[in-house]
Every structure is written in C-alpha cells, then in structure tokens.
Amino acid sequence: MTLTDSTIATRRNRRRASSLLTAVLRFVVTAVTTFFGLLAVTFFIGRVVPIDPALAIVGDRAPAHVVERVREELGLNLPLYQQFYLYVKQALSGDFGTSVLTTNPVMTDIARVFPATIELATIGTLIGALLGVPLGVLAAVKRGSIADQVVRVIGLIGYSVPIFWLGLLSLVLFYARLNWVAYPGRIDIVYEYTFTPITGFYLLDAAWQGQWDVFWDVFRHVILPASLLGYFSLAYISRMTRSFMLNELSQEYVVAARAKGLSEARIIWFHALRNAAVPLVTVIALSYANLLEGSVLTETIFSWPGLGLYITNSLQNADMNAVLGGTLIIGSVFVGINIFSDLLYRTLDPRTRNR
Amino acid sequence: MTGSPSPLLTVEDLRVTFPTRTGEVNAVRGVSFTLGKERLGIVGESGSGKSQTGRAIMGLTPGHAKITARKLAFGDRDLLAMPKTERRALRGKRIAMILQDPKYSLNPVSTIGRQIVETLKTHEKVSSAEAKSRALAMLEAVQIRDPERVFGLYPHEVSGGMGQRAMIAMMLICGPELLIADEPTSALDVTVQLEVLSILDKLVAERGMGLIFISHDLRLVSSFCDRVIVMYVGKIVEELPSANLADAQHPYTRGLLNCLPTIGSDRHPLPVLDRKREWAL
Amino acid sequence: MSIVEPETRPYSREWLLSDRPTSRKQARLGRAYIVWRRFAENRLALVGLGILILLLVVAALADVLAPYNPVQGDLRNARLLPPGTAGYLLGTDDQGRDILSRLIHGSRLTLLVVVLVAVIAAPIGLIVGTVAGYAGGWIDAVLMRITDIFLAFPKLVLALALVAALGPGIENAILAIAVTSWPPYARIARAETLTFRHSEFIAAVKLMGASPFRIVLRHVMPLCLSSLIVRVTLDMAGIILIAAGLGFLGLGAQPPLPEWGAMIASGRRFILDQWWVAAMPGFAILIVSLGFNLLGDGLRDALDPKEAGQ
Numbered sequence: 001m002t003l004t005d006s007t008i009a010t011r012r013n014r015r016r017a018s019s020l021l022t023a024v025l026r027f028v029v030t031a032v033t034t035f036f037g038l039l040a041v042t043f044f045i046g047r048v049v050p051i052d053p054a055l056a057i058v059g060d061r062a063p064a065h066v067v068e069r070v071r072e073e074l075g076l077n078l079p080l081y082q083q084f085y086l087y088v089k090q091a092l093s094g095d096f097g098t099s100v101l102t103t104n105p106v107m108t109d110i111a112r113v114f115p116a117t118i119e120l121a122t123i124g125t126l127i128g129a130l131l132g133v134p135l136g137v138l139a140a141v142k143r144g145s146i147a148d149q150v151v152r153v154i155g156l157i158g159y160s161v162p163i164f165w166l167g168l169l170s171l172v173l174f175y176a177r178l179n180w181v182a183y184p185g186r187i188d189i190v191y192e193y194t195f196t197p198i199t200g201f202y203l204l205d206a207a208w209q210g211q212w213d214v215f216w217d218v219f220r221h222v223i224l225p226a227s228l229l230g231y232f233s234l235a236y237i238s239r240m241t242r243s244f245m246l247n248e249l250s251q252e253y254v255v256a257a258r259a260k261g262l263s264e265a266r267i268i269w270f271h272a273l274r275n276a277a278v279p280l281v282t283v284i285a286l287s288y289a290n291l292l293e294g295s296v297l298t299e300t301i302f303s304w305p306g307l308g309l310y311i312t313n314s315l316q317n318a319d320m321n322a323v324l325g326g327t328l329i330i331g332s333v334f335v336g337i338n339i340f341s342d343l344l345y346r347t348l349d350p351r352t353r354n355r
Numbered sequence: 356m357t358g359s360p361s362p363l364l365t366v367e368d369l370r371v372t373f374p375t376r377t378g379e380v381n382a383v384r385g386v387s388f389t390l391g392k393e394r395l396g397i398v399g400e401s402g403s404g405k406s407q408t409g410r411a412i413m414g415l416t417p418g419h420a421k422i423t424a425r426k427l428a429f430g431d432r433d434l435l436a437m438p439k440t441e442r443r444a445l446r447g448k449r450i451a452m453i454l455q456d457p458k459y460s461l462n463p464v465s466t467i468g469r470q471i472v473e474t475l476k477t478h479e480k481v482s483s484a485e486a487k488s489r490a491l492a493m494l495e496a497v498q499i500r501d502p503e504r505v506f507g508l509y510p511h512e513v514s515g516g517m518g519q520r521a522m523i524a525m526m527l528i529c530g531p532e533l534l535i536a537d538e539p540t541s542a543l544d545v546t547v548q549l550e551v552l553s554i555l556d557k558l559v560a561e562r563g564m565g566l567i568f569i570s571h572d573l574r575l576v577s578s579f580c581d582r583v584i585v586m587y588v589g590k591i592v593e594e595l596p597s598a599n600l601a602d603a604q605h606p607y608t609r610g611l612l613n614c615l616p617t618i619g620s621d622r623h624p625l626p627v628l629d630r631k632r633e634w635a636l
Numbered sequence: 637m638s639i640v641e642p643e644t645r646p647y648s649r650e651w652l653l654s655d656r657p658t659s660r661k662q663a664r665l666g667r668a669y670i671v672w673r674r675f676a677e678n679r680l681a682l683v684g685l686g687i688l689i690l691l692l693v694v695a696a697l698a699d700v701l702a703p704y705n706p707v708q709g710d711l712r713n714a715r716l717l718p719p720g721t722a723g724y725l726l727g728t729d730d731q732g733r734d735i736l737s738r739l740i741h742g743s744r745l746t747l748l749v750v751v752l753v754a755v756i757a758a759p760i761g762l763i764v765g766t767v768a769g770y771a772g773g774w775i776d777a778v779l780m781r782i783t784d785i786f787l788a789f790p791k792l793v794l795a796l797a798l799v800a801a802l803g804p805g806i807e808n809a810i811l812a813i814a815v816t817s818w819p820p821y822a823r824i825a826r827a828e829t830l831t832f833r834h835s836e837f838i839a840a841v842k843l844m845g846a847s848p849f850r851i852v853l854r855h856v857m858p859l860c861l862s863s864l865i866v867r868v869t870l871d872m873a874g875i876i877l878i879a880a881g882l883g884f885l886g887l888g889a890q891p892p893l894p895e896w897g898a899m900i901a902s903g904r905r906f907i908l909d910q911w912w913v914a915a916m917p918g919f920a921i922l923i924v925s926l927g928f929n930l931l932g933d934g935l936r937d938a939l940d941p942k943e944a945g946q
Contacts, residue, residue, distance in 0.1 A: 030784075037785030041794075045801045156933075160873050160925040162880050165900050165918030168907050176908050252459035258415050259454070260474045260525065261447030274464050293790035297881050311793070312885055315800045327797045331789045338788070350464055350509040 023346070027339055036088075038331040042324045043087045047080070096325030101317045106325035109310060114329070115200025116186060117299070117306030120226055121291040123203075127230025128237050128291075129284050133273075135234070136241025140249060141268055151238055158235025163294055167228050167301035174224055182220040184303035191217060225302040232294050233287040240283045244276035251275075278349045285341030289334045363533055363565040364390040364412065367426035371407045371416060371589075382407040382420075384589035390533070394559065394566040396576030396597070398611075399586035405569045408586070409535045412567070413452050414442045429533070448478040451526035452535045453555075456542035457518025461510035467521045468506030471528055478529050493524040497554050516547035520554060527558060533565045541570070552579065573600075573611050585611070588635040607634055674938040681934020687927025695743040702737035707892045709733030716910045727912045729903065731892075735916045738894035742917070745895045746924060749810055749879045754868050756814035761821020762864060766856045768822070769829025770848065780826065786819040792878050799887040806889040809882045813875055824867055828860040862939050870932035873925035880921050896921050 071077055075086050090096070096106035139151035174180045182188065187195065187202060195214050197205045203222065206215035248254070249272050257267045296308035303309065307326055314322035371383035383404040388395065399405040410416050412427070414434065427434045429450065434442065446452075454460035462470060471490040475481060481489070487506075494502035497520040510518055519539065526534070539555065540548040556579070559566050570576045576583055577597040585593040585608045593605040603609055610628045644651040646662075653670070657663035675681055694701060703723070709715075709732030719727040719735075726735040768779035786794075791813075798812035832838060833856075841855055882888035883897025891898065896917040903914030 033781055034785055034788050037782070038788060041785065041789065042797070045797050156926060156929055157922070160877075160922055160929050162877055162884075162897070162900070162918055162921045162925075164881065164884050165914070165921065168900070168904060168914055169911070169918070172907055172911055252454055252456065253462045255410075255415055256452075256454055256460040256522070256525075257462070259413055259446055259452040261443050261445070261477050262473070263443065271462050271465070275462070278464065289790070293792050296792060296796065297884065300885070311796065315796060315885065315887070318800070320800065323797055323800050327789070327793050330793050334790055335788045348464075351511045 027343070031335060031339055034335050035332060038328055038335070039088050039091055040084070042328050042331075043084055045327075046320055046324045047076075047083060047087075091328065096328070097321035099314065099322040100319045101314055101322060106322050109322065110307065110325060110329055112200075113306050113310045116202075116304060117292065117295050117308060119201045119203065120222065120229065120295055120299070120304060120306060121288060123222060123226035124229030124291045124294075125233055125284065125288045127227060128233030128287060131230070132234040132237030133241050133280070136238040137245050137268060137273060139238065139242040140245035143246065148242075151242065155235040155239045158231055163228060163232055164297040164301050166231075167225065167298055170224060170228065171301065181224045182217065184301070186218070186221055186305055187214070188217045188221075225298050225304055229291045229294055229298055233291055236287050236290070237280075237283060241276065241280060244279055245272055248272040248275045278345060281344050281348055282341045285337050285344070289337045292330055292333060361431050362389040362391050363430065364567075365426055365428040366390075366408075366412070367424060369408065369411060369424040369427060370422070371404070371411050372421040372423075373417075374419060374421070381589055383411065386586070386589075386591055388584060388591070388594065390565050390567065392563055392565050393582065394568060394580040396580035396583040397567060397569045397586060398571065398573050398576050398583055400571055402588070403586040404589035405586050406537055409452065409537050409567060409569050413446060413450060413535060415452070444478070447474050447526070447531070448529045449531050450533045450535070451529070451531040452537060453519075453522055453526055453539045455538040457510065457515060457522050458542070460522060461518055461525075463510055466507055466509055467513070467525075471506075471521070471525045474525050475528050490524070490528065493528045494521070496527075496558065497521070497524045498550075499524075514547075515543050516551055519543060519547075519551050523551075523555060523558070527562070530562065531564065533567070534559065535567045535569070537569045538571070539568075540575075541572075574615055590635075592634060605634075606631065671938050675934050678934045678937060680930050681937070684927045684930025684932075684934060687923060688931060691743055691747065691924055691927065694740055695747050698740050698744055702734075702740040704734035704737040706733065706738045706741040706894045716906065716913065718910070719912050719916075726916045727910075729899070729913045730906060730910075735899075735913065738899060739896070739917060739920050742894040742896045742899065742920070743924075745806065745889055745893060746876060746879070746921075749806070749813070750872050750875055750928075752810045753814045753817055753875050754872070756811075757817035758821055758864060758868050760814075761818040761823075762825050762857060762860060764818070765822035765825025765827075766829050766852050766860060769826040770833060770852050770856055772833075776826075779822070783819045783822045786816065787823075789816065791816040791874070792881055795878060795882060796885070796887065799882060804887045804890060806893065806895065809879060809888040812882075813878055816878075817871065817875065820871070821864055821867060824863055825857075825860045828863055829856050832856075832859060866932060866936045866939055869928060869935055872928035872932070876921060876925045876928070 075083055078086070094107045096110075098104070099106050099109055102109055135151050135154070139148040142148050171184065175183055191214050195202075195206070195211065198208065199205055202218045203215060206212070206218055245268075249268075251272075254267055254272060257271050262271075292307075295304070295306060296311060298304065299306045299308035300312050307330065311323055311326040314320075314326070366389070367387045369383055369386045370381065373380045373382060386404070386408055397405045397408060407416065411422050412434070416422055422435065424435060429445065434445075461467070465473075468487070468490055471493060472483075472486045475486050475489060491502045491506060494505055499505050499517065499520055505513065505517065505521065510521075513521065519542075523539075536555065540551050543551060552575075558564075566580070568576055568580050573583075573585075577600045580597055583595060583597050583600065584591050585603075585605065587607050593603055593608045595603060600608075600612070603612060607628075607630075610626075613626050614628060644654060647665075651662065652666045654662065654666065657666055709728065711732040714724065714728045714732040714734075716730055717724050717728040719725065721727065724734050724736070726739070728734055729738070764779050764783065768776040768783075794816045795809070795812040798815060799808050802808040802812065838851060838855060841851055846854075879888055879895075880897030880900070883895045883899075884901045886898070886901060889895030889898055891902070899917040900914045903910070903912075903917070907914050
C-alpha cells in the first residue's frame, strides 16, 4: 500500500490542479452567460413589451415628428439585434440610460442608494443568522418538544406573513405608540446636513468618525426595518438549520463522538454544527440575496432611501430605465452571491475542497 | 480467570424498550452475562438486539428508550445508578466502542489526528505537543506506516481499512479496560478484514482488555473469541465456549451453523433457517 | 390467489391495505389511503387543509355570506367604523364599505391568482424540465441555461419590472408571477426525469416503438407529478405574498376590486388612528398563506416519508 501511496498522491495533486481550473472556468462561463441572460431579459422587458419608450419620454400628446426624432435618438428604428447590441454595450460600460424622474444617469442614482440597501440587508441577515442558527439547533436537539413546536410556528409565520403589513403594524406599535424607534427614514433631519458619510454605510461611518449621537440616531432608524428583514430570514435559516442538524445528529460519527466521552455541548456545537455549517453557508447567502429582494417592500414602508424605494418610486412614474437598471443590478448581485456561496461551500467542505 | 473476585462487567437481566406509537418494542429482553479479561462474542441476526446490548452498556441508547437491569456494573460500579457526567467520563476512557463503518463513524470535516487527540484531551490533561506525539504513537500501534501524513488527512482521503485503524486508534488511545466492537469489520473488504482483525487481536492481547465482539458472523466470532453468546429476538438462546460450538444445543444455533457453507460438500438444496415461534418467547 | 386469500369487502380498510391488490384501482386507492393516513396524523397539516377548504367555501358562497356590497359603501353613516360596531364585525374602511364583505369577496381574487399561476407555470416547468431531462445533450444545456437565468432574478423584482412594462392590472400581475414561478418546477421535473430516464420500463416502452413525444407525455410526466404538486403547494404561499405585494404597490388588482394587498395599501393612510383598515386584510393573507404552508409541509411529509420530520 505504501509503495503506491506517493504515486497516488502526485496523481491526486495533478488532478486537483486541473479540476480547480475547470471549476473556475465553469464559474466564469456560468457568470457570463447568466449576466448576458439578465441583459436579454431586461432588454426584452424594456423594448419589446408594448410601452413605447419614446412615448414614455415625451408623453403621448407630443406631435408625431417629435416622437419620431426621439425614436431615432434612442435607436428604436434599428433592427432588434442591433438595438440589443447597443444595449449590451452601454450596459457593460455602466450606462443604463437616464432616469426620467431624477434626470441623473441611472447608474449614478444606483451608486448613491445602493449602500443603504446593503446596510439594511446585512444587518437583517446578521440578525437572522445569529438568532436563526441557535433556534434551529435548539429545535433539532429538542426535537418534538415544546421548544421545537414554538420554533416551527415562528418559522411558519415568518414564511406566511406579508412583510409590508408586518412593517406597518410594527411602525404603529414601536414608533407611534411606544416611541421606541425613530420615524421612517434613515437619519434624523437634524443630522442630515451635519453628517458626512464616507462609505455610505451610516452606522460604520458614524462609528468611524466617533459621532455617537449620530450612531444612536441611525441605529434607532435602522433597527426596526432590519429586525423585520431579520425575522424573514430567521424563518428560513432556523428551518434549514433544524433540518441539517437533524440529519447530522443521526449520523454515526455522533455516536462515535459520544462513545469517546465528549460532552453533548461539544458534540452539538462542534461536531454536528461544523458539518451542518457546510450547507448552511449556502442558505445564509441565499437568504441575504432574498433580503435584497425583500427590501423592495420594506424600504417602501420605512421610507428607507435604498434601491428598493428607488425602484418602486420609478415604477410609480413609469421610469423604465431606472426600473430595469435596478432590476439588473439586483439580479447581478443575486448571481454574484450564488457563485460566491458555491465557492465558499467548496472551501468549507474538505470533501469538495480538493476536487 | 474463572475465580476472579469482581468481574470486569456484570450484566443481569438487561432490558431495552423503545416506546413507539403502536406500542412498546422490546429490543433487549433480559440479557445476563459476566465478562472478565476475555473475549466474548455476541452473535445474532439483525434485529436480535446484539447492537442494542452493546450500546446499552456504553450508555448510548437513544434518549426515549427505557433501560432496566437487575444489575449493570462495570467492576463494582453501578452503571445505571451513576450520574450522567460520571458515565460520560467512563466512555472513551475506560470503556470504548468501535463502530461498523469508518466512512460514517469518523467526522468528515475534521482531520484524523484531531479526532484522536480529541479523545485524549477529553479525558487527560495533556499538552498539545504530548497529545500529538501520543496520537502518532497510537497510529503507529495500529500499523499505519506514515502516521505523520495520516494524522493530517481527512477521513474521506483514506481507505476503509485505514479509516477503521484510525477509529481503533481513536478509541484505544486512553487505554480502556473494556472494548465493545460492533461489527468492526463488516463494512471492509474481505482482505482488509483480516488485517484489521489481527491488529485488534494484538492490541487486545497486549493491553489486557476485555472485549465484546458483536457480529452476525458466527464463524468469525468463534475463531476470534473465547466464548460466544447467541441472541435471538432480544434474548440469549445459548452461551458456550467457542471450542464447543459444534456441541450447540439450541436449534437456532444449530440452524445457523448449518447454514455455513463448507468446502467440498454439496449444498443443494440450500438450507433455510426454520424458525420456531417458541424461541422468541 | 383470490381463492386462497380470504375475500375482503371492497373499499374496507383491509381491502385498501392489502399487500396483494387484485386490480390497478385497488392498488392506487390503497396507496392513496396510506398517504392520507400519514397526512392525517399530522395535526397541523389538517389545520392547513381546513383553512383551504374554508377558503374555497367562502369564495364559492361569497355572494351569500357577505353581509354588504363589497364595492359600494355607506359613505354617510359608516365611514371608518371600528371592529365590533353593530353590523360591521371587522369595521369599515374610508369608503364606508364593510371590511368583512370585502375580505370575503377578495378570497375569490386570491384563489384566482393562485389557481391561474399554478395552471400557467406548472405545465411550463413540467414541459421544459421533462424535455430537457429526457433529451439531454445541447437541448438540456440550453433549456437549463434559460431556466437558471430566470432563477437568477429575484421573483418579486422581476415581476415588478414585468408589470411595470405590461401595465398594472390583475391579469398582468398573474402573468408576471407565472413567468417568474416556473423555473423551480423545471428544475424539479428535470431532476425527476433524470432518475428514471435510463430505467427498464422506459427502455421497454421505447422498444415497443413509442415516440419520444409519447414517452415524455405518457410515461415521464405522470411520474414527475407528485413532487411537482408538493412544490406548487409549498409555493402557493409565496405566490399569494407576491400578489399581495404587487397589489400593495398598486400594480395588481385595481380599485375598487377588494384585493387584499391593495386593501392594505388603501388602509395605510389611516394606519395610526384606524389601524383595522390595514390590519384586517393582512390577517386574511397571513391565515391563507399559513394554510398553504401547513398543507404543503404535510403533503411533503406524507408523500416522501424519508424527509418526514426534517
């Protein structure tokens, strides 16, 4: 056996190198084709669907020759494939056209509002993961108990509740009645002009500059919408954690760990959870992506000046460039997160790490 | 061995019951035996309660099951009466267990070395360096030629035979007095089985452990153990020294023996075990 | 066989549970009975089923059950009455309309959305998935690539963009949700198809000269149905929530239709003082989507015992 060990090892190393290359290549191909597909879908929605973009700009009472001029300027007279080529070319250089509503380039608008959404979704995911994972573990360990049932019901309600409705009710309760949190928005009007953000993530910026009064104010603004999104992802994460943990706890290595005399706590939190963590990473990444989506409605409720509010505002004003630009950005981030979580999965699981 | 004052393990009227929705399932129904520093084989088909007997001695029966016994003692310590933490301190330290398939019984996301060291560190206060050197020595003792390399490997990177040796190393590193081996070779290739058995054989002899060897393979058990217990539907139907296996009285044991093929004899028609209802009573 | 076997009364318990069914019908009914027993053991699943039956009854009998006209209110005497006011169990909205009556009539819209989305999206997914799985090769690659692209879009955002382009309205909302809902079904159908693509019975049908079209239609698709049904049921809650979200943003059903999401939106203005106007429709959405979730969970456990309890 030892005779062939070294040859096997070298062969394995060679296979590792080549398979890593194919893995990376596959990721690149997936990312490129998917992004191309996203462009095709948004192009289709924007150009082929029966709203004339030219009419949307000049209004339907404009004289015919004006409409025609605008059509030409937009390249709407070209054959469809040329239009698509133009669209892709512009999109790749970050040009999604101009927003009718704000008159800024859509890309500039998005760059301005996106950090707010990222901040909200990140805090939401943190809340969801930090609470959801322990709850899921608890439910799995105490399977069939009252605790398990409670976690299950909490999760099911999280799956079933309309988040905008829960947002409205919680605003009534925590802002209007109890006054525990600040009113909708991201920062108090007092600080609006005195506070200069650096990164666009207000909590970080305020802490960085040592402005703790701003930090507290921002915190009071963000905590309610973030908790709502957190609840949303908690429902998903706790349920998946429970199912992964039940699977792990029924494995033989858990019996072996008990036979070694390990404590239950070590078996659960070290052995079983480390194994469950491998698929859990994907789940948490997915729930992060879902929160970006969930933020569309939440931001509307909480007047949170992020991408979701930007999209819905543009929607109300038939500002298709802005809507499609935002859709494309969220879609791209979705794809990015999926690829990232897949890579993370590979590094966490030793069984796939070297293949 | 026969005149020793307090046996290593005393089992008297051990019963394991699982409550289910359709009623109680009695997995083990009144098993009694004593064990010294010897090798005891427990044989039976799947569902005979042999594995549950082993797990009940280890204290690894699932929480919802009910275990009773007139006496279940390790040396002179009552296993059922002692608190959970004490029972846990015994596991891995003084009583250890080897499971069937290293593919499933080793934690896939932890290295082999780390899992061996973990057993040691749970029961003894040792420095990391000492723990590692003892783990390497243990890997050498289970005849792994390149312990340094295997120490850093993940379970999926080694063969079944190598994995089972790592399992043995993990369970024996604290020097237990009693080892329960639950089908330790059934998942391995036939050629590797003998290697692993001879390693186990040597270690048990060298270290003077008591061994309970659980298997469905009557011939393997009889060649490996001093004494054999035959179980059927949760009960012991026969207990006899391996040497006298041919004199087995119980029809079930005889039936099992009869099913073993012997080279050169005509096996047509294949014998079938004819079960009698009264055996299960 | 039936000579030795004691004859059991058709449709009795023993007949259903017989391990030697004498007809195809008996075998099918027996299987269904076992699934039902497993399903019925799950109390929460029964609650879910109860909620949905209630929804169906309410939608069917809306005209009889609703105490008031859902669209025309009593502006003079009944504006923004709180719940419990004589005659108005759940209160009234700003147009003086009885909220209970609107909810009762709104159940029809909810059912309409759910059923239409399922009827459009499930077959698309089924066809794409089975064809991709059975054909393999480049057809599979292309179809799955397209599926992945649609999967890459967050559902709600894509639906928003679609409705924005198509124009608001309940038909367009349904269409948009259906367009965003089919990809997971295609994935499931493909996975199922792959598991028995090379099995003996497919080979046998092929030998008998069946065309690929016939094989997919008659032999592959029926086998994908059960997992597809479970998935569709589990998705229903999500569909209801997206429809409500579209309604809330004013992109779904238009006033004065009593769509629940739109009702929340119109109650938003009074949320601080007349909370019930927005709260009541939300409860309706919550209960119905909870019902679908409970039912879907129970169905999954009953049809797929290996996942039970996980």
